Amino acid sequence: MVFVATCYAVWVAVSSLFILSAYQLDVHKLLSKLIPKFSPSVTKYNVASLLAFLSEKSLETASVKGIVSIFAEKLGASSSRFYDIIFFVDMLGLGSLLSLIVVNVIGAYRLDSVKAKLMSSSEASTKDGFSLTKHVSRLLVNDASGSILRYPYISYLPNWLLAKNNTERLVYKSHLLLNVFAPSDKSANHPVIIWVCGRNKAESVIIPQLASLGFVVVVPNYAQPPRYSVSESILFVKLCIEWISECIHSFNGDPSQIFAVGEDTGAAVVKECLSKELPADTIHGMFALAPRDNEGLQWSIKQSIPTFTLIPGIPENSSEDAQQTDPTLHKTMSLHGAVPYYYKFTSPRTLATGDMIAGWFKHLNSSKKLN
Numbered sequence: 524m525v526f527v528a529t530c531y532a533v534w535v536a537v538s539s540l541f542i543l544s545a546y547q548l549d550v551h552k553l554l555s556k557l558i559p560k561f562s563p564s565v566t567k568y569n570v571a572s573l574l575a576f577l578s579e580k581s582l583e584t585a586s587v588k589g590i591v592s593i594f595a596e597k598l599g600a601s602s603s604r605f606y607d608i609i610f611f612v613d614m615l616g617l618g619s620l621l622s623l624i625v626v627n628v629i630g631a632y633r634l635d636s637v638k639a640k641l642m643s644s645s646e647a648s649t650k651d652g653f654s655l656t657k658h659v660s661r662l663l664v665n666d667a668s669g670s671i672l673r674y675p676y677i678s679y680l681p682n683w684l685l686a687k688n689n690t691e692r693l694v695y696k697s698h699l700l701l702n703v704f705a706p707s708d709k710s711a712n713h714p715v716i717i718w719v720c721g722r723n724k725a726e727s728v729i730i731p732q733l734a735s736l737g738f739v740v741v742v743p744n745y746a747q748p749p750r751y752s753v754s755e756s757i758l759f760v761k762l763c764i765e766w767i768s769e770c771i772h773s774f775n776g777d778p779s780q781i782f783a784v785g786e787d788t789g790a791a792v793v794k795e796c797l798s799k800e801l802p803a804d805t806i807h808g809m810f811a812l813a814p815r816d817n818e819g820l821q822w823s824i825k826q827s828i829p830t831f832t833l834i835p836g837i838p839e840n841s842s843e844d845a846q847q848t849d850p851t852l853h854k855t856m857s858l859h860g861a862v863p864y865y866y867k868f869t870s871p872r873t874l875a876t877g878d879m880i881a882g883w884f885k886h887l888n889s890s891k892k893l894n
Contacts, residue, residue: 528603531595535609538588539616545578545623545862548836568723571864578862579870581623582662588617624662626860631658631875637856638875638882658871667874669735674703674774679743679766701743701763702726704734705774714780714884715771717806718742719760721787722817727866732877738884739776741767747788753819756792761800768805782884783809787863790814791822798827808887810880813863829853831883833876835861 544551551574555567577584592613600606635654660666680699706713716738718730726742733740745759746752768778783806785793790811797806811832814822832855858872866873 524599524602527595527598528600528606528609531591531600532605532609534591534595535613535616539612541574541577542616542619542623544574545860546619551862568864571862572723572867575862575864576868578623578860579627579865579868579873581620581627585617585620585624588613588620592617623860627870627872628655628658628662630858630860631661631871634856634858634872634875634879638879641882641886658875661871661874665869665874667732667735667877670707671731671734672705672707672774673731674705676700677703679763679770681762681765698744698746699759699762701741701766703774704731704740704742705776706734706737706739708737709775712772712775712777713737713739714782714888715739715741715767715776715778716782716784716880716884717760717764717767718784719745719786719789719793721789721813721815722747723787723864727786728869728873729866729877729880732874733881736877736881738782738881739771739774741771741776745792747817753795753817756817757796757800760792760796764796764801764805780888781806782887784812784880785809785814786812786866788815788817788820791817791820794822795820803827807891808884810883812866812876812880829887831879832856833858833879835863835865 540550541554544554554574555570558570559565559567592610595601600609603609632655635658639654657666678699679701714737716733718727718733718740720726720742724744724747730740730742741763743759743763745763746755764781767776767781771778783793783797785791791814793809793811797809806828809828809830811822811830813835814832816822829852832853834855834857836857836859858876861872866876
């Protein structure tokens with residue numbers, strides 16, 4: 524019985540610390556640094572992903588926590604003289620998880636409201652009235668999934684690289700690959716999004732969602748610091764955009780409507796590519812999703828094209844930049860309660876983020892047609 528009570532106490536302590544990380548950024552940063560030191564096989568990105576799962580899948584986590592509590596009591600943990608204290612802390616954690624669910628739904632509703640303000644159509648205004656019910660239902664059902672086409676591992680190796688010596692060509696060939704996600708509707712050409720991942724290199728659940736919303740999404744594999752230089756990162760993204768301009772019509776994409784999503788450290792790479800490498804009007808708009816600085820590249824919300832920046836949690840250093848930008852071109856929103864990499868897991872907040880990205884690019888398309 525003592526062993527069961529001890530295991531239960533450890534479970535409550537560890538789970539409570541992880542739950543606290545969703546509320547306190549300092550605890551989040553501490554766990555991201557501490558856990559990899561005790562287990563070298565675990566990276567800080569693994570820890571961040573785990574914390575994001577807890578934040579976005581709070582309903583599932585609360586269910587597991589409740590089941591463990593019931594089993595602990597059945598196995599005799601209640602015989603411990605400290606059981607009442609441990610159980611009280613456990614219930615505090617369970618209540619905190621339920622609060623995270625509420626925060627998630629509220630965050631999704633806020634995103635929906637901002638999207639409705641961007642979209643001037645009556646359809647957007649009508650749907651907004653039912654958005655709260657929609658987001659609550661998304662706790663259990665992913666209503667954003669649709670029929671899409673996926674084309675994996677396509678090489679975007681240009682001819683001038685093909686002409687190089689065998690060794691260098693093979694190295695580049697293994698990296699210059701991309702995935703294409705396209706709507707199943709082949710009757711018309713669709714707007715194109717290049718999704719530049721961050722250093723965690725994980726494909727977000729938002730990517731197929733955007734394809735189901737009528738976008739052709741291109742996700743390149745590209746050289747990233749610190750293994751590769753910053754210049755190589757920028758070059759790879761530039762090559763991918765050039766491939767899109769030349770070849771995306773084969774996947775029912777419209778090369779005259781190319782937009783960019785820079786996720787995590789990928790936002791800084793896109794920014795640098797836009798400012799130095801690409802001709803004007805190649806990319807017509809950008810969405811920076813949880814941006815942060817890359818190796819040798821600093822992110823800034825000041826862009827040469829219309830940009831929407833969505834920051835999980837509370838922005839640290841963006842207020843000064845925001846004051847110096849054109850509010851008609853650059854919009855910034857902080858998503859309170861969200862944590863880095865939250866968009867890797869299906870939740871009301873994640874799906875609403877996908878709707879927001881699609882809404883921003885559709886808004887830019889509508890504005891372009893009006894002008």
